[in-house]
Amino acid sequence: MALIDLSRREIHCKIVYYGPGRCGKTTNLIYIYNAMGDKTRGKMLTIETKGDRTLFFDLLPLNLGKVKGFDIRIQLYTVPGQTIYEATRKLVLKGVDGIVFVADSLKVRQTKNKESLEDLKKNLQAYALDIMEIPVILQYNKRDLVNSPIPTLTIDELQQDLNQELQTTYFEAAAVKGIGVFETLKEISKRTVRYVAQKHLLGK
Amino acid sequence: MSDLVLTAPILEETRQHIEKQLVEAGVHTVLLIDEAGNVIASSGRDLDKLDTTALAALAAANFGATAQIAKLIGEDDFSLLFHKGKRDSIHFSKVGDKFILVTVFGDDVSLGLVRLRVAEVAKTIEKVFGIEKV
Numbered sequence: 395m396a397l398i399d400l401s402r403r404e405i406h407c408k409i410v411y412y413g414p415g416r417c418g419k420t421t422n423l424i425y426i427y428n429a430m431g432d433k434t435r436g437k438m439l440t441i442e443t444k445g446d447r448t449l450f451f452d453l454l455p456l457n458l459g460k461v462k463g464f465d466i467r468i469q470l471y472t473v474p475g476q477t478i479y480e481a482t483r484k485l486v487l488k489g490v491d492g493i494v495f496v497a498d499s500l501k502v503r504q505t506k507n508k509e510s511l512e513d514l515k516k517n518l519q520a521y522a523l524d525i526m527e528i529p530v531i532l533q534y535n536k537r538d539l540v541n542s543p544i545p546t547l548t549i550d551e552l553q554q555d556l557n558q559e560l561q562t563t564y565f566e567a568a569a570v571k572g573i574g575v576f577e578t579l580k581e582i583s584k585r586t587v588r589y590v591a592q593k594h595l596l597g598k
Numbered sequence: 599m600s601d602l603v604l605t606a607p608i609l610e611e612t613r614q615h616i617e618k619q620l621v622e623a624g625v626h627t628v629l630l631i632d633e634a635g636n637v638i639a640s641s642g643r644d645l646d647k648l649d650t651t652a653l654a655a656l657a658a659a660n661f662g663a664t665a666q667i668a669k670l671i672g673e674d675d676f677s678l679l680f681h682k683g684k685r686d687s688i689h690f691s692k693v694g695d696k697f698i699l700v701t702v703f704g705d706d707v708s709l710g711l712v713r714l715r716v717a718e719v720a721k722t723i724e725k726v727f728g729i730e731k732v
Contacts, residue, residue, distance in 0.1 A: 485662035489634025
C-alpha cells in the first residue's frame with residue numbers, strides 16, 4: 395500500500411518486477427541503478443544466492459522529482475523467479491502499487507512465462523488485488539536474441555500467451571543493453587502514481 | 599486493505615512517546631514501519647548514517663519470513679524478534695496487525711529494559727492509532 399506523507403509532502407509507491415527465473419528482473423534494476431545519478435537513486439540492496447539468483451528480493455529506491463508539490467519516491471523490488479520461492483514472492487507483493495511483468499523471449503521459457511503470470515494472479519488475489527485493476531505492464535525481454543540462432547518467441551506468440559486477457563501496454567527490451575528499460579520504468583511509474591493518487595488523494 | 603490515515607499531530611505524539619520511552623533510555627535508533635516496509639516514523643541519533651529504507655524493507659521481509667517459520671510449528675506469527683550483535687543488537691516488535699517497531703541499541707542498554715519499554719510504547723501507539731486489539 396502506498397504511503398502518502400502529507401506533512402513532508404511525499405508519496406511512496408512500491409513497484410514490483412515479476413516474472414520467471416532468469417528472465418532479467420534484476421538486470422533491469424542494475425541497469426537503472428547504473429544509469430541514474432546519485433541524487434535520484436538510493437542504495438541498491440540485493441540478497442542473492444550463489445550463482446546470481448535472487449534469494450529474497452532486490453530493492454532500489456528512486457526519487458522521481460515533484461508532481462504538484464509532492465515528492466514522488468518509488469521503490470523498485472524484484473522477486474525470486476524460481477518456482478520453489480513462492481512464499482517469498484508473495485511476501486514481496488505485500489503492499490504493491492504497480493507491477494512490471496518481465497517475460498523471457500526464449501522459446502524454451504514459454505511455459506515458465508505462463509506459469510509465472512498465473513502465479514502472479516494467484517498471489518495478488520491473496521491480498522484481494524485484481525490484476526485487471528492494479529497497474530500492470532509487460533516487458534518482453536531478451537529481444538536482442540531474435541536474430542541469433544537461439545529459438546525465440548515472436549511478439550505475436552508472447553501477446554497471445556500473456557496479453558490476451560490483460561490487454562495492457564508492452565515493451566520490447568534487451569535489459570542487458572538497456573534497451574526498453576527506461577521506457578518500461580517511465581510507463582509503470584506514470585501509471586502507478588496516477589493509480590495511487592486517484593485511489594487515495596483525488597477519490598476523497 | 600483499508601486505508602489508515604495518520605495525521606501530523608498523531609505522528610508527532612507517536613514520535614514523542616518513542617523519544618521519551620526509548621531514545622531517552624539510551625537506544626540508538628527507533629523506526630516504526632509498516633508490513634510493506636514503509637517508514638512511518640523514525641527517531642534516534644544515528645539516522646543520517648543509517649540506510650533506513652533498506653533497514654525497513656529487510657525488517658518487514660524478515661518478519662514475513664519468520665511468520666512462515668511460525669506457521670510450520672503451528673503458530674500464527676512471532677510477535678517479537680531479537681538479533682544479537684557483538685556491539686549493537688536489534689529488536690523487532692509487532693504493533694497492532696500492520697506495524698513493526700524496530701529498535702537498535704548498544705550493549706550499554708539491557709535487553710530487558712528494551713523489551714519492557716518497547717511493550718509499553720507498542721501499547722501506546724496502538725491506542726494513539728486507534729488499532730487496539732480487542
